[in-house]
Amino acid sequence: MQLITCPWCGPREENEFRYGGQAGLEYPADPAALDDEQWARFVFFRDNPEGAFAERWCHDAGCRRWLRAVRDTRTYVFAETRPYGSFPRRSARPERSA
Amino acid sequence: MTSTVPPGAALPEHPDFLWRTPEPKKTYDVVIVGGGGHGLATAHYLAQKHGITNVAVLERGWLAGGNMARNTTLIRSNYLWDESAAIYEHSLKLWEGLEDDLGYPILFSQRGVLNLAHTEQDVRDSVRRVEANRLNGIDAEWLGPDEVAKICPIVNVSDDIRYPVQGATYQPRAGIAKHDYVAWGFARRADAAGIDIIQNCQVTDFVVDGDRVTGVRTTRGDIGCGTVALCAAGHTSVLLDRLGVRTPLQSHPLQALVSELLEPVHPTIVMSNAVHVYVSQAHKGELVMGAGVDGYNGYGRRGAFGVIERQMAAAVELFPVFARAHLLRSWAGIVDVTPDASPIVGHTPYENVLVNAGWGTGGFKATPGIGWAFADTVAHGRPHPLVAPFALERFVTGALVDEHGAAGVAH
Numbered sequence A: 001m002q003l004i005t006c007p008w009c010g011p012r013e014e015n016e017f018r019y020g021g022q023a024g025l026e027y028p029a030d031p032a033a034l035d036d037e038q039w040a041r042f043v044f045f046r047d048n049p050e051g052a053f054a055e056r057w058c059h060d061a062g063c064r065r066w067l068r069a070v071r072d073t074r075t076y077v078f079a080e081t082r083p084y085g086s087f088p089r090r091s092a093r094p095e096r097s098a
Numbered sequence B: 001m002t003s004t005v006p007p008g009a010a011l012p013e014h015p016d017f018l019w020r021t022p023e024p025k026k027t028y029d030v031v032i033v034g035g036g037g038h039g040l041a042t043a044h045y046l047a048q049k050h051g052i053t054n055v056a057v058l059e060r061g062w063l064a065g066g067n068m069a070r071n072t073t074l075i076r077s078n079y080l081w082d083e084s085a086a087i088y089e090h091s092l093k094l095w096e097g098l099e100d101d102l103g104y105p106i107l108f109s110q111r112g113v114l115n116l117a118h119t120e121q122d123v124r125d126s127v128r129r130v131e132a133n134r135l136n137g138i139d140a141e142w143l144g145p146d147e148v149a150k151i152c153p154i155v156n157v158s159d160d161i162r163y164p165v166q167g168a169t170y171q172p173r174a175g176i177a178k179h180d181y182v183a184w185g186f187a188r189r190a191d192a193a194g195i196d197i198i199q200n201c202q203v204t205d206f207v208v209d210g211d212r213v214t215g216v217r218t219t220r221g222d223i224g225c226g227t228v229a230l231c232a233a234g235h236t237s238v239l240l241d242r243l244g245v246r247t248p249l250q251s252h253p254l255q256a257l258v259s260e261l262l263e264p265v266h267p268t269i270v271m272s273n274a275v276h277v278y279v280s281q282a283h284k285g286e287l288v289m290g291a292g293v294d295g296y297n298g299y300g301r302r303g304a305f306g307v308i309e310r311q312m313a314a315a316v317e318l319f320p321v322f323a324r325a326h327l328l329r330s331w332a333g334i335v336d337v338t339p340d341a342s343p344i345v346g347h348t349p350y351e352n353v354l355v356n357a358g359w360g361t362g363g364f365k366a367t368p369g370i371g372w373a374f375a376d377t378v379a380h381g382r383p384h385p386l387v388a389p390f391a392l393e394r395f396v397t398g399a400l401v402d403e404h405g406a407a408g409v410a411h
């Protein structure tokens, strides 16, 4: 079992954390303006890269705070973890990671 | 005499020759990407049912080295919704005649499946599913705890455990098969019909002309194509990303494990969504167990040990006799999961690129059924009625086929 570094609690066992999927998704600024296609994209469609992936994790069994990680989906190695929200907010489309 | 034959020694011998190892041709009418069960079954039925044999199956590794020979081989058709019941039951009927069709032993053993219920909600959902199955002509029964114990005496049906067994659904026609033999059987027939099975050939990109794909780029050079049929399971979205086509697929590691070889103790298949484990006993004697996916996206073909620990705890609670068995090995495959736990089959924005993906944790049982229906879709350039409900568009129209209840942990 690997260790994940919580920005508040330090390195803790993987099974203390819950996975939150792709990071950087924004709730639509003007929800009423979205058509079915755009809603489908927002609700169901996520990136699924083989390689570096920017993700959300929650330290459920610890401080219960959300963090943002960059992890390689082939090796599962975390390149970084930091508090969620401490980066510039993005609007419009979800970011693409290589 | 029989008692001195070690378990598994009675398995059939393979013929010396299974398939050719051809050099890729310049172009094919149909290029199938992925030499797992679905790709190979599609190839077989293209030849057998539609006379289409100028076909290549391109496999990046070795034949059936993906999920096909990593899965736990549970075959059943007791899904809730009409759309799923139709394709899985069609598949089960093909399984029932597959050994004759392929002329190859696949060790299909219809030993039945018990899906246990542990809570009042479980009981209601299960009885509803039994009724739905019967309306679809699928064999299904609701059994109380005593009847469960009659079919599988090693299940703990006492009420002093944390989640006592309240009953189970039972599908007698469900079963298991030997996954690698199934792949080899399809491969052998496709090869005999003239189809090229090309291993160590990874598709890395596509040659695009407007809204058509005219060829695939591979690690063994470019190959021209009439139609591309994607059967790449967990790697489908990686391929479609090259074409800028987005899908709601997420790839997860799914683990399974086997015990050492034991005398026959477990006569059927038992699954439990609530305590999260399922178990059968393979022909050779291993107890074969699995549960749900690892929580995160991954392509690493391994998962966390915590997942194994949890399913072992569940197994020992349900089957106290397993406490003394030893774990022999565990492994993982990469499964492509969709938001409604149903597959994605049919057209893409590229008119000659067809996709068959999203079978997630439960596509082995569909192998002959989807091969048959996907071959028909490829041959006629329109979705066969059995796959039409599973088009990519359903995520926009909202016509989801939500099988989380019947799929869940139950593969």
Ligand SMILES: Cc1cc2nc3c(=O)[nH]c(=O)nc-3n(C[C@H](O)[C@H](O)[C@H](O)COP(=O)(O)OP(=O)(O)OC[C@H]3O[C@@H](n4cnc5c(N)ncnc54)[C@H](O)[C@@H]3O)c2cc1C
Pocket (backbone or CB within 6 Å): B033, B034, B035, B036, B037, B038, B039, B058, B059, B060, B061, B062, B063, B064, B065, B066, B067, B068, B069, B070, B071, B072, B073, B074, B075, B201, B202, B203, B204, B231, B232, B233, B234, B235, B236, B239, B254, B255, B256, B290, B331, B332, B333, B334, B335, B359, B360, B361, B362, B363, B364, B365, B366, B411
């Ligand atoms: C541990 C585990 C247990 C499971 N248990 C069950 C079960 O009990 N019952 C059940 O019904 N289902 C089960 N499944 C699910 C089932 O295995 C899959 O749904 C099914 O095998 C998918 O179809 P396939 O056989 O074609 O996939 P695969 O065998 O994975 O075939 C896809 C192939 O495509 C190849 N490929 C990928 N990318 C490329 C590329 N770029 N170029 C060329 N080739 C490529 C891969 O190497 C692979 O061989 C289980 C899966 C796992 C991992």
Ligand SMILES: [Zn+2]
Pocket (backbone or CB within 6 Å): A006, A007, A008, A009, A010, A059, A062, A063, A064, A065
């Ligand atoms: Zn923390």
